[in-house]
Amino acid sequence: xxxxxQTPRYLIKTRGQQVTLSCSPISGxxxxxxxxxxxxxxxxxxxxxxxxxxxxxxxxxxxxxGRQFSNSRSEMNVSTLELGDSALYLCxxxxxxxxxxxxxxxxxxxxLTVT
Amino acid sequence: xxxxxxxQPEMSVQEAETVTLSCTYDTSESDxxxxxxxxxxxxxxxxxxxxxxxxxxxxxxxxFSVNFQxxxxxxxxxxxxxQLGDAAMYFCAYRSNNAGGTSYGKLTFGxxxxxxxxx
Numbered sequence: 001x002x003x004x005x006q007t008p009r010y011l012i013k014t015r016g017q018q019v020t021l022s023c024s025p026i027s028g029x030x031x032x033x034x035x036x037x038x039x040x041x042x043x044x045x046x047x048x049x050x051x052x053x054x055x056x057x058x059x060x061x062x063x064x065x066g067r068q069f070s071n072s073r074s075e076m077n078v079s080t081l082e083l084g085d086s087a088l089y090l091c092x093x094x095x096x097x098x099x100x101x102x103x104x105x106x107x108x109x110x111x112l113t114v115t
Numbered sequence: 116x117x118x119x120x121x122x123q124p125e126m127s128v129q130e131a132e133t134v135t136l137s138c139t140y141d142t143s144e145s146d147x148x149x150x151x152x153x154x155x156x157x158x159x160x161x162x163x164x165x166x167x168x169x170x171x172x173x174x175x176x177x178x179f180s181v182n183f184q185x186x187x188x189x190x191x192x193x194x195x196x197x198q199l200g201d202a203a204m205y206f207c208a209y210r211s212n213n214a215g216g217t218s219y220g221k222l223t224f225g226x227x228x229x230x231x232x233x234x
Binding site: 003031033035042043045048050055056058088090092101103104105106107108109111 | 148150152157158159160161162165167206212220221222223224225226227
């Protein structure tokens, strides 16, 4: 089985622009979650989707949004980029979101740099 | 809200030796899972081991084992016979099993411990 695929791997944007990141989960996985990783704040939960519905959301401003498609692929969008949005964005998929023991499978992340 | 604390920003170990990484957490819940993830330079987070809060027996996966002390809210990772490939950032993480809770479905991570393995 192919793993979680995130595109692109690297992205450089300018302040004020918007960006869309993509995540394709492992085949059969219907839950997708997103995390932001920075040296200062560590790993922080952004949101989780299951069957095209956002089930949980972290403490991020409304500039951060996401969606999930019927094939379980997910995108996250950040509008009006700020320097502080520079981070590694990780996507993870899970086969059974109702079971806490079900491990999250992570992608390699997208490294976003805002200049 | 749950918090996870890893008090060791960096640790080092000689190849073939044993090292223990510390993790403490704070929660008012009784039903949850704890995980250790490894993040090598490739950036991909890899699950190392998981522990269910209701299981008293400590989890073991080959050279990796945990010391789970529920009352003390402590969850340390022991790596035996360390190998060069074990060098990575290690994260301790908490996941609620409370379907009605606001933290359901998300992992709460510690700040991470960078492990260096010396040949």
